[in-house]
Amino acid sequence: MFKKGITILFTFLFIIPIIFPTLPAYSNEEEITVSVDQLNVRGGPGLTYDIIGAVKRGEHYKVIDRENDWVKISIDGSKDGWVASWYMSEQKPEVSAASQAIVTVDGLRVRKGPGLHFGVLGFVNQDQYVNVLDSVEDWVHISAKNSNGWVSKEYLQFIDSSESETDNQANQIKKGKVTVNRLNVRNEPSLSSSVIGKLNEGEEVQIQQVQSDWIKIQYNGTKAWVSAQFVSIMDTNSEEKTSENSETENEKANDKNEEAISPNNDETSHEQLAIVTASSLHVRDKSSLTGRIIDSISKGDQVTIIEEKNKWNKIKYNGDQTGWVAGWYLEKLAGPVPDSEVYEEDNEVVILYNGTNIRVGPDATYPVIQRAKQGETFKILDKVGDWYEIEISSKKEAYVAGWVVSTSRTDSSIEKANESQYLAGKTIVLDAGHGGIDRGTTGATGTNEKEITIRTSQLLAQKLKAAGANVIVTRSDDRHLSLQSRVSLSHFYHADVFISLHYDSYDDPSVNGITSYYYDSSNKQLAEMIQSELVSKTKLNNRGARYGDYFVLRENNQPAVLLELGYLSNPIEEATVQTSPYQEQVTSAIYYGLAKYFKSISY
Incomplete structure (x- = not known):
């Protein structure tokens, strides 16, 4: 009996860990x-x-x-x-401010969000040191003296923050050469600190530490600081890297044009719309800082670029006035300037949604004179802002919003440049599907769905936050969440939109494409708008906006869609969706689809 009891006890102790495994x-x-x-x-x-x-x-x-x-x-x-x-x-713990990177090109644009469609906040230049705050896909959130925003990861060289202060960047940087005369040497890394000496052009310094835009050096036997922008940094092979000169310590004339600029003296002549990004921009009589200032234009002004020389742009503004401005303070708009705002008679609009309002004037405040059905076509008579004047059977003046129709020709003049205004203040819950013990579907070569959905969620969240949206994520790491808790978050935060992100699978590996699901018919328009953008930007097979009886849609009281963003069971799509360019495309598509949706319901 005693032996039997011992046997039972040991068996019980052995079984407990199996039934109740140790939690992490x-x-x-x-x-x-x-x-x-x-x-x-x-x-x-x-x-x-x-x-x-x-x-x-x-x-x-x-x-x-x-x-x-x-x-x-x-x-x-x-x-x-x-x-x-x-x-x-x-x-989540904040990224250490000690994490730094070196800019590898001149005129790298710092943007409001992680994407080329976000506005330019400023620029950073070659050999400038920046603090790394965050990173997602091909974009890095940085902090610098004059700029704080997102830059392309491709143009940064990262520094190992684990190095000690005295040996910081010892493997990458040993010496620097001063590029201006009478460079101030200070006792602290700040323009407000005391000047303890001067250095002249060509003098070499030993670099001990880099902190943001400042370099720590040895000066007359003591530790001191100089501005990094006036030191040309040499690597371990003593090859000098190009740095920029300046007229003063606080102002530089930087040549900036594209995302990363290669030096050239090309002269081109074409017409293109652009927006001024500087608070006040001088217009000069020639393409140089030595040119006489003949006028000034303000931030947000729209101009037409008629010629480009080096990195200066000749513009047309205020009607027929012309002059030269620094090209790095212009943000080009997509597409060339239309030859005419008058549309050809055979150009038509196609109605995208049932119940589209046709109004008596080009604004949502005008009365509705009829409602159009999906697929109906109307001849375009003119365009006023973002509205089309169309011909209807009653011969009355009639207008339809440009964002609820498609046209028989590409109309680049109806832009999405102000899409952020429709996202600002909206509460959007992003649900990265699966997580933890729930891996989701497994791809043809072993990709776990849960890992791709979190990547998509992270990049999309940053884009939406940059537009001013209030973004809630159901999970920010690899953990399991019940379906009910995901829906509860949507209810608790009174989400304006709930988006569940997924990647698909099927027994047949040839099946491919993107699908947007809705449960309640009131969410069909939301699904259709996002689906339209997804197909347009990714070029994947359009599987349509469909009804789907999913828990996170069925039990959700808020507007909700579930997106299947490609088939992991298809080897080609599995490889595609894992790339950063695809993640950029798919998140931008959702971003624009949401903007289009909020814009449509605001009228």
Whole structure:
């Protein structure tokens, strides 16, 4: 009997770890914040457990453990309890400010968001040091003295932040050469610090540390700082890298034109629309800083580029006035200037959506005179702003919005340049499908769906945030979430739109394409608009906007769509969707689709 009892005991101890496997330990560095006025703390991870306390909005807690959609925290310094994760917001540790990179080209554009369609905030130049705040796909969020925004990763050389202060960048940089006369040497890395000496052009310095736009050197036996923009940096082979000269320590005449500029003296002549990005831009009588200032134009003014010489642009503005401006302060718009705003008689619009309003004037404030059905066509008589004047049977003046129709010819004059105004302030919940033990589908060569959806979510989130949207992500890392908790987040934040991101699979590896799903018919237009942009930008097979009976759509009270962004079971698409260019295309498409949707419902 005793032996039998021992046998049972050992068997029981052996079985316990199998039935109840050890849960992963969570770092106490992970913090969450209460996002509701008052939240119950329970004795276990579920609503059936007793309430043992409460926490309030804004309070921060360390994560002790997780189980499904519940998080274990410590309250009152000694008592542990469980709270529902969907009522908490996550706080990720910030990227160390010591993470730095060197700009490898002149005139690298710093943009408002991670994408070429975002406006230019400023520029950084070759050999300038920037702090790296974040990185997503091919874009890096940087902080520099004069610019804070996103730049292309291709034009940065990253520095290992783990190096010590005295040996910082020792492998990459050993010496620098001063490029201006009477360069101030300061006791601290700041223009407000004391000047303790001067250096002249051609003098070499030993670089000890780089901090943002400043270089730490040895000067007369003591530590000192000089501005990095006036030091030409030499690598370990003593090959000098090109740096920029300046007229003063605070102002440089930088040559900037494209995302990364290659030196050339090409002269081109064509016409193209552009927007002024400087607060005030001098117009000169010739293509040089020595040119006489004849006028000035302001930020946001639209001009026509009629000639390009070196990196200067001859423009037409205020009617027929012409002059030269620095090209790096112009943001070119897509497409050439139309020869005429008068449309050919055989040009037509095609209605994209049922119930499209036809109005008596080119604005949403005008009365609706009829509603058109999807697929109907109308002859274009004229265009006023973003509206088309069309011919209807009653011969009355009639107008339709340009963003709810397609035309028989490409009309680049109806631009999406101001799409951010329709996204600003909107609450968008991004749901990266699967996660944790739920890998989702597995690709032809082993790609896990959960890993691709999080990449798409991260890049899309940054684009939407840059446009001013309030973005909520259901998961920011590899963890499992129930479908109910994803929907609960949509309800709690009163999402203007909920988007669930997925990648598809099928037994037949030849099946391919993109599909947008909706459950409620009221969300069909949302799905159609996003689907249209997805197909246009990715060029993948259009599988349409379809009805889908998915939990996150069916149980969601907010506008919701589920997107299948390519087939991982198709080897070609599996390889395609993993590339950064594809991620750029697909997130831009969703971004524009959302902007189009919010624009359409705002009228």
